Amino acid sequence: MPVMILFAASLTVIGAVMVITRRIAVHAVLWLVVTFLALACVFTLLGAPFAAALEVIIYAGAIMVLFIFVIMMIGPAQPESDREKEWLRPRAWLGPAILATLLCGELLFGLRATPHTGTPAPITPRDVGLSLFGPCVMMVELASFLLLAGLVTAFHIGRHRPETP
Template sequence: MHALALLAACVTIVGAIMVITRRVAVHAVLYLVVTLLALATVLVMLGASFAAMLEIIIYAGAIMVLFVFVIMMLNLGQPDSAREKEWLRPRAWLGPGVLATIVCAELLYCTSPLSGAAPVPAAITVHDVGADLFGRYVLVVELVSYLLLAGLVSAFYIGRNRAGGR
């Protein structure tokens, strides 16, 4: 099980490095999804399956849809047809595909009864997460939501100014 945790951590690190080094925003988003899935795998191995599901649903799902929407809305750079041809090349999908396959295989192995993983005695429940998020961490949650909103408005404003200058 330690080897699987190290493999998931390595996938997370490689994915994060690829997010930073990609020049095309959509490729960076693909690697970010893989990185978030690898983090969810680490959470499953630690016994926090509910936190892992929140990671997948909120970050790898909803936030990534928001990022793709912003990228499409800004429409910076090349014309649409040239940009779409670049996105659809197999070379662009090979890295995220391989990393996602490794992460999915790990998740399937860890959640199968064949893995022999010992059950974690103290599981995190939905009530615990809700009580923490809307109890002592409510200010942090609200600040993060304002930060995301400010980032979206800033990206829209910067994109509009650049598009107007073309």
Template sequence: MHILALTSACISILGAFMVITRRVAVHAVLYLVVTLLALACVLALLGAPFAAALEVIIYAGAIMVLFVFVIMMLNLGKPDRDRETEWLRPRAWVGPAALASILGMELLFGLRTLSGTGITFQITPREVGLSLFGPYVLMVELASFLLLTGLVTAFHIGRHWPGEH
């Protein structure tokens, strides 16, 4: 299991490096998704399955959808057709796909290893609700407020008034 954690950590570091070195925002978002999935694997291997699930659901899912939405809404740079053909080139997808497949193989190996030990992770929706709206209610509300602020700011920056260039 230590090898899996080290591999996930290395993928996370490599993905984070790729995020900050990409010039195209969508390519950076792809690497950021891989980085967040690798961090979720590290959390799961450290014995925090709930934190890993939240990492996947909230960050790799919802926040990435928000990032892609803002990138599409701002519509910066090239015309749509040129930008879409650049996004669909294989060189843009090979790196994230390779890192994600390594994480997928780790997941399959880890599940196969855990199935023989009899260890199960069982968190009920009631426990999630009690945690989120009990001691962590202020954190949940602050996070939602920050997301709303980011969305309003992106809309304000990206809007175009009629007659403007």
């Protein structure tokens, strides 16, 4: 189990570095999804499946829709045909696709390895708050830093928009 945690944690760091170093915004968003999935795997393997579910639903789902909306609002820096040719190249999507598949498998394995104790007790909002800001507070803060890094990246990409004649 510690090997799987280290694997997911290293993919989180690698994904975050790839988000920052990509010049094409869509590629950065793909790597950000991989980063969020890797972080959800870390949460699951550390025994916080609820935090992992929130990570996938909120960050990898809703926040990614927001980032794609921002990219659409910024507008393309190159013509449509050139952009589509760049997206269809396997080197653009193959790496994130393979890593996302590995991480989804690891996430499913981590969820299956979580012990089930019969009928679950009802979970109140107080229980969720105590869990997230008690033993899982460091993971919540790390997820917020990832979101901040993504927002700074989106701002940086939008700020250096080339002038159109």
